[in-house]
Amino acid sequence: xxxxxxxxxxxxFGGLTAVSNxxxxxxxxxxxxxxxxxxxxxxxxFNCLTGFxxxxxxxxxxxxxxxxxxxxxxxxxxxxARTFQNLRLFKDMTVLENVMSGMHSRTSAGVFxxxxxxxxxxxxxxxxxxxxxxxxxxxxxxxKKDRLAxxxxxxxxxxxxxxxxxxxxxxxxxxxEPAAGLxxxxxxxxxxxxxxxxDDLGITVLLIEHDMGLVMKVSEKIVVIDYGQKIAEGTxxxxxxxxxVIEAYLGKEDEE
Amino acid sequence: xxxxxxxxxxxxENLGGKKTRGVALAILxxxxxxxxxxxxxxxxxxMTNTFFYIVLALGLNIVIGYAGLVDLGYAAxxxxxxxxxxxxxxxxxxxxxxxxxxxxxxxxxGIIIGGPTLRLRSDYLAIVTLGFGEITRIVARNLxxxxxxxxxxxxxxxxxxxxxxxxxxxxxxxxxxxVILAIIIAMRLHNSRLGRAWQYIREDEDAAEAMGIxxxxxxxxxxxxxxxxxGVAGAFFAVKMTAISPETFAFTQSAMILLAVILxxxxxxxxxxxxxxxxxxxxxxxxxxxxxxxxxFGILLVIIMVFRxxxxxxxxxx
Numbered sequence: 001x002x003x004x005x006x007x008x009x010x011x012x013f014g015g016l017t018a019v020s021n022x023x024x025x026x027x028x029x030x031x032x033x034x035x036x037x038x039x040x041x042x043x044x045x046f047n048c049l050t051g052f053x054x055x056x057x058x059x060x061x062x063x064x065x066x067x068x069x070x071x072x073x074x075x076x077x078x079x080x081a082r083t084f085q086n087l088r089l090f091k092d093m094t095v096l097e098n099v100m101s102g103m104h105s106r107t108s109a110g111v112f113x114x115x116x117x118x119x120x121x122x123x124x125x126x127x128x129x130x131x132x133x134x135x136x137x138x139x140x141x142x143x144k145k146d147r148l149a150x151x152x153x154x155x156x157x158x159x160x161x162x163x164x165x166x167x168x169x170x171x172x173x174x175x176x177e178p179a180a181g182l183x184x185x186x187x188x189x190x191x192x193x194x195x196x197x198x199d200d201l202g203i204t205v206l207l208i209e210h211d212m213g214l215v216m217k218v219s220e221k222i223v224v225i226d227y228g229q230k231i232a233e234g235t236x237x238x239x240x241x242x243x244x245v246i247e248a249y250l251g252k253e254d255e256e
Numbered sequence: 257x258x259x260x261x262x263x264x265x266x267x268x269e270n271l272g273g274k275k276t277r278g279v280a281l282a283i284l285x286x287x288x289x290x291x292x293x294x295x296x297x298x299x300x301x302x303m304t305n306t307f308f309y310i311v312l313a314l315g316l317n318i319v320i321g322y323a324g325l326v327d328l329g330y331a332a333x334x335x336x337x338x339x340x341x342x343x344x345x346x347x348x349x350x351x352x353x354x355x356x357x358x359x360x361x362x363x364x365x366g367i368i369i370g371g372p373t374l375r376l377r378s379d380y381l382a383i384v385t386l387g388f389g390e391i392t393r394i395v396a397r398n399l400x401x402x403x404x405x406x407x408x409x410x411x412x413x414x415x416x417x418x419x420x421x422x423x424x425x426x427x428x429x430x431x432x433x434x435v436i437l438a439i440i441i442a443m444r445l446h447n448s449r450l451g452r453a454w455q456y457i458r459e460d461e462d463a464a465e466a467m468g469i470x471x472x473x474x475x476x477x478x479x480x481x482x483x484x485x486x487g488v489a490g491a492f493f494a495v496k497m498t499a500i501s502p503e504t505f506a507f508t509q510s511a512m513i514l515l516a517v518i519l520x521x522x523x524x525x526x527x528x529x530x531x532x533x534x535x536x537x538x539x540x541x542x543x544x545x546x547x548x549x550x551x552x553f554g555i556l557l558v559i560i561m562v563f564r565x566x567x568x569x570x571x572x573x574x
Contacts, residue, residue, distance in 0.1 A: 052466075072465040076466060076467060088460050088466075089460075090459040090460060097452060101452065101453075101464065101467040102468075104449065104452075104469050113448070114445050114451065128449070168467060
């Protein structure tokens with residue numbers, strides 16, 4: 001069964017069509033990648049899925065329900081989490097506080113709970129803390145939970161982002177270029193982390209990536225887009241040998 | 257200024273330990289609580305006035321400091337609270353029953369102003385709130401029920417457990433209790449799910465939204481709670497003064513409260529308190545030099561803002 005279905009998604013900025021007639025589906029419990037050359041419309045498509053851009057036409061179904069043109073926070077609440085390409089941490093807050101933000105949509109304490117310190121609120125706070133610490137443990141930086149996010153090394157800041165997204169307890173996790181800026185060693189760890197997210201937590205993963213090595217290694221299905229359109233779809237080997245993909249990445253061979 | 261700022265830092269460092277801080281707070285509490293036994297009416301009056309501004313500053317701090325929203329018309333909420341209490345008491349309602357009504361009216365005012373404007377960028381928000389503050393004052397001046405330009409006079413003093421609050425010492429303690437309540441509420445809100453949501457939105461609205469936080473709703477809560485603080489302060493202001501007029505709620509009033517928050521350091525409870533204390537004490541201490549004191553005051557503010565833009569109270573460190 002597909003957890004996410006994108007049907008004929010089109011996104012226009014004035015006269016420019018960033019995404020055009022894009023259709024694909026993400027199977028439940030799979031690891032899928034969306035790839036394409038620079039400026040192919042990957043991030044635009046991604047932003048439509050997560051509600052940050054409002055698509056012009058088409059339909060997006062998440063767990064069978066339309067999330068087209070919905071607000072980002074509602075989409076997150078329904079179980080789709082995202083990370084950002086360029087880190088968007090709450091820099092002046094601690095690592096733990098950053099991750100605790102993910103639990104916001106899974107909890108409910110309001111004004112009176114906060115002022116009166118009701119038992120239900122205290123219990124909820126403990127739960128938020130506990131889940132957040134589990135998420136930090138999962139990505140391997142629990143020991144840095146009390147540091148300010150801005151003082152962490154880049155690789156660790158990335159981990160905070162992943163932990164934060166995991167704390168929203170999603171069914172589908174969208175990673176926007178998670179390998180950007182990571183060294184070889186960290187990329188290896190990322191591959192195993194993505195696998196663990198799927199295998200241990202049962203979360204479906206959709207990633208947008210530049211790093212071909214990583215994509216080929218981890219994804220079960222790949223969708224290639226160029227100029228906002230889908231040009232190929234299939235397994236790593238299928239995509240690798242597809243002439244259209246080679247053309248998009250390397251250019252057409254000159255005719256002699 | 258650099259020296260005294262360093263002094264505050266050092267003081268904070270020395271008071272850093274939980275135990276020493278607890279002792280310092282206890283001493284401060286005792287001094288403030290026992291002050292009326294030694295002080296004259298003038299000092300009590302100034303202190304009561306300070307308490308009043310502390311409550312307002314703590315309320316505005318929720319809007320500006322916690323949620324990062326600009327509000328140049330905060331006096332409007334304080335006006336709504338004062339007038340609501342004044343009008344209902346004139347109609348014969350007991351003071352204590354008018355407080356919840358004032359709070360509700362202020363929250364409604366907060367929703368009216370916040371609902372449509374919180375989608376705006378902060379500079380527009382500044383203009384809209386400024387306009388709202390002025391509109392409230394002008395409406396109060398032209399309505400019959402608010403007593404027009406002369407305002408409401410002869411608002412009755414409240415009684416509690418058969419004791420009528422009328423001496424300055426009575427109000428001193430009333431406002432002191434209000435300050436303590438305001439501090440507790442502000443602290444608890446800050447360390448709550450909602451308090452964190454405000455901070456997330458202030459730091460990065462997009463990321464906060466991606467985490468499932470509804471920015472408009474969360475900001476509106478800040479407005480509503482800030483308004484409620486203003487409402488309570490306004491209600492007590494009305495019975496303390498027994499008379500209120502539209503000019504009490506002029507823009508300078510909003511500016512004063514805003515100044516207290518920014519001067520003390522946005523988002524910090526001790527900062528808001530310090531800012532309010534400074535703002536009330538300064539003109540009183542330099543009363544002898546007459547009008548010149550406002551000039552000195554202005555210059556001093558500029559100097560503080562240049563050398564310590566984050567406010568008097570030091571930042572939390574990692």
